[in-house]
Amino acid sequence: MDEKGKAFAAPAAMLVEGRAEGPLLFSETALSFWGGVDPETGVVIDHAHPLHGLCLAGAVPAMPGGRGSCTGSAVLLQLIVNGLAPAAMVFSQREDILTLGVIVAEEVYGRSLPIAVLDPQDFVRLEGRKSLCVGSGSVFEPDATPVRGGELATSVDRLALTEKDRDLLSASVPRATSLAMRIVTRMARLEGAERLINVAQVHVDGCIYTGPASLDFAEKLAGWGGRVVVPTSLNAISVDQARWREQGTDPARSQAASALADAYVRMGAAPTFTCAPYQLNDAPHRGEDIAWAESNAVVYANSVLGARTMKYPDFLDICIALTGRAPYAGCHIDQNRKARLIVDVESMAGCDDSFWPLLGYQVGLLAPNTIPVLTGLETAAPSSDDLKAFGAAFATTSAAPMFHIVGVTPEAPALQAATGGATLPVLTVSHADLLAVWRSFNPVAGEPVDLVALGNPHFSAEECRRLAELCRGRRKHPGVALTVTASRSTYERIADNGIAAELEAFGVTFVRDACWCTVMPPIVPPAARLILTNSGKYAHYGPGLSGKEVRFAGLAGCVEAAVLGRSPDAPPAWLTG
Structure with a gap:
């Protein structure tokens, strides 16, 4: 009951139609499903989130929206396929990444769940309630009458398609292309886009292995004749494709992750396998419309390069690559930047x-x-x-x-x-x-370190050079592993100039293709207790993804820890002086 003694009911915009009921899990903190929710259990694994340890399966999580990784769509798809998805979801703002995961589940697997958006003033009234129903354009408690209409009613379709766009939806194109175009147009309508635009290039994040559903989706597209029509790069994958056997990673998962990468390459994507595509030679130019996924890459492209991309969810990225068309919305529009x-x-x-x-x-x-x-x-x-x-x-x-x-x-x-x-x-x-x-990253200082993890996002050639300078003339502690993730192209550069050999002589291990958000044991040693990183991203996601304690330091502090075997004793002097 609310303050007037009446059960809660409020109008909602339905991003995905349907009707469901379940226990409410309320939080005023957004959640990244990638690194935040285990796709095999539905449990929230983000140690910093208020819902940590709770299971989303069959519940109605209500939160402002998603945040962080574009791979949240793939995690939600896997939860749906596993039968561990929420019954419904409620947000206080339009949410694209998780919504796209449900749209793919509908289009490919015939499974779904309703997603609703409440006015922020109604959203905060949810706190403390036990269960919710979602559907019929309303969010309401089980004993309340649904309330529809008002400003939150789903907007009128304004999307105007060209003749070419309509052809891409027809039976005259491969099945993968028409499916991709249906998904693109559905998302464009949710964005309120009036038209679609051409993009110069795509960066696909959906090549990260999140479970069998991610592989099945890619193999379906490839088997249905999918072929990219614009230059397309691939994000870091979940395995060092050339060396996973010698690294000793799980064969079944490694083979599945490699097969997923191969499916995208068969569709014409380049095997770049990096989460830092802005380091590649064909990085986009200022003002160029592109379609990039991977959260850090999107932010860098828009902010630093001045290119124009929305924060495209996994799976929408390949759909745009197969059609060459993207919604004219978000950061493609001047005012929205x-x-x-x-x-x-x-x-x-x-x-x-x-x-x-x-x-x-x-x-x-x-x-x-x-x-x-x-x-x-x-x-x-x-x-x-x-x-x-x-x-x-x-x-x-x-x-x-x-x-x-x-x-x-x-x-x-x-x-x-x-x-x-x-x-x-x-x-x-x-x-x-x-x-x-x-x-918050270092609740305890001066602890024994088992692994120093560098390269999230992928290390650049310049970072490798600086690392070599810091390591020169020193000896790595025998009990500490020092591992750097980098792209194939970066490793080739530092191999050519001798930096790779110098670092490997110090004791650095390089992992190519994969990144710290995707690597598997024993790259993260099973017996390790504590990891030190210079990445704010991995300091946040690492505990949930690795099951280990993760601490943070600057690059010099990480090298010092690799030499001494202990994390820094105190914050850096500039921070406390």
Whole structure:
């Protein structure tokens, strides 16, 4: 009952139609299903989330929306196929990633669950309630009467298709193409798009193995005649394709992950296998419309390169690659790229590279679904790797598709350019804020380290060079594994210039193709207790994905730990001085 003694009922926009009932799991914190929910059990594994340890199967989770990884769609699809999905889902904002997972389940497997969006004022009234019904354009308690209509009623279809678009939906094209086009147009209508546009390239994140459903979907597309029609790169996969046998990873899962990659390559995608496609030679240019998935890649493309992409969910990425068409919505539109929040960063003299992931993580918390513009960093001169680290951490805690930094990123030469002249709310980031993030990653300091994990996102050639400088003349502790994930192209570069051999002589192990969000044991040693990383992204996702304790330090601190066998004893001096 609400404050007036009446059972709850409110109108809702239905992103996916249907009717279901279940116990309510309420949270005001968004959740990334990838790294946040186990697809084999339905249990929330994100250690930092309020629903940690609870099972979503048969329940009605209500949260602001998704966040973080684009692979959440694949996790939800696997939950649906496994019979472990929520009964329904309720959000306070339009949500694309999880919705796409349900759309694919409907289109390919004939299974579904309703997804509803409540007005934020109605959403907060859900807290404390026991169970919910979703359907009939309403969210309501079982003993209430559904309420329909109002501003939240599903919008009128405004999508105008060209003759070519209609051909792509017809029986004259391969089955994979028409299926892909149905999915693209469904998502375009949910976005409120008036038309579709051509894209110059696609980066596919759906090649990550999340279970049999991800492999089955890709093999169906390949078997139904799917062929990409624009240049298409592939994200990091779940296995080092050439060396998984010598690495000793699980044969069944490794073979499935490799088969998934092969299915995308058969459709014409390039075997780039990197979560940092902006490091490739054919990175997009400013103003170019592209369709990238993978959260850090999307944020980097929009923010640093000035290219234009929405945060495309896994599976929608390959659908766009098969059709060459994408919704004209989101960050493809000028106005949607403007900042809606100013974040003023306190001066932090003498900071090291740990500053950028800590800052990105904190800014994401301040702007969970809003594009921010940062001030106070006009003279910081961050490198591309600094911006990569910032963006990856930001994309972990925020659902926003981009950020601006005044005087740094291309669409923010001045504050007014980033805001469009609007008067915006202002939040601040202080030393104390970043120290709190550091301590959340490092509740205990000076602990024995078993593994130093670097390369989330994939290490660049420049990061490998810097790592070699820090390791030169030193000896790695025999009890610590030091492993770097990198793309094939980056490894070839550092092999050619001798850096790979130097690092391997120190004791570094390289894993290509895979990334820390996808690697399998024994790359993460089963007996290991504690992992140290310089990635804000992996510091967040690592505990849930690996089952290990994960700590955070800058790159120099990680090398020091690899030599001494212990994590840093204290925060960096710049953070506490």
